[in-house]
Amino acid sequence: MVGAIDHLATMGSTTSRRSFLTGTLVGGAGGVLAMAGVQAVTKEDEFAHPEHSSVDIGFCTDMSAHHIQALELCERVLGQDTGGAVQSAATEVIRNQSIEVGMMRAWLADWGASTAPPTTVMAWMDMTDNQHMGGVELADMPGYATPDQLSSLALAEGTDKGRLWLQLMRAHHIGGVAMAEAATGLATEEKVVRLATTQAEVQSFEISQYDLLLTTTYA
DSSP, X not given: OHHHHHHHHTTOOHHHHHHHHHHXXXXXXXOOOOSOOOOOOOOSOTTTSOOOOHHHHHHHHHHHHHHHHXXXXXXXXXXXSSXXXXXXXXXXXXXXXXXXXXXXXXXXXXXXXXXXXXXXXXXXXXXXXXXTTTOEEGGGXXXXXXXXXXXXXXXXXXXXXXXXXXXXXXXXXXXXXXXXXXXXXXXOSHHHHHHHHHHHHHHHHHHHHHHHHHTTTTO
């Protein structure tokens, strides 16, 4: 299963994922929806030669949970009258992050790790200030929207709904980038490092696009 999903990952690139949102903002509904800018990593026998660490497992578990809330945020605006830019941006996030969740959960399953939602997260992060030593509750993940924020997003309408989505997704991405950047230096599986690197790059770019929208169309 991992081989097939890793093969799917080679079909996309960071550039194509960026071009979709950029093209929409410039004035078109076009652009290419890429799946994930991660190159495949082939192993003759992953079970006979395990290379994953607690960091690989922790990152994939935590980022999967983080992504799942991003999908929930997107589902609350898709098909709504929020403006074309937010509809395109939400479509980009939901399609790409759905693929990434599938990849990470497949890896977890192949490593014999649980794919259930975690209750404590970020214990794998090597924080020099000890901020996350021992982990934090899932609800306290950086960028994780609160129930009140999710409710407000569901009730908002029109441009207000689009603006709130951009604000919440921007904060969500900032938290995701922090985790991804930590994983690039701590993970041992090459494919995990590649995925984390791509996530940090793409989400940082998307943050810049959200900032642009928040100072123009959704100001």
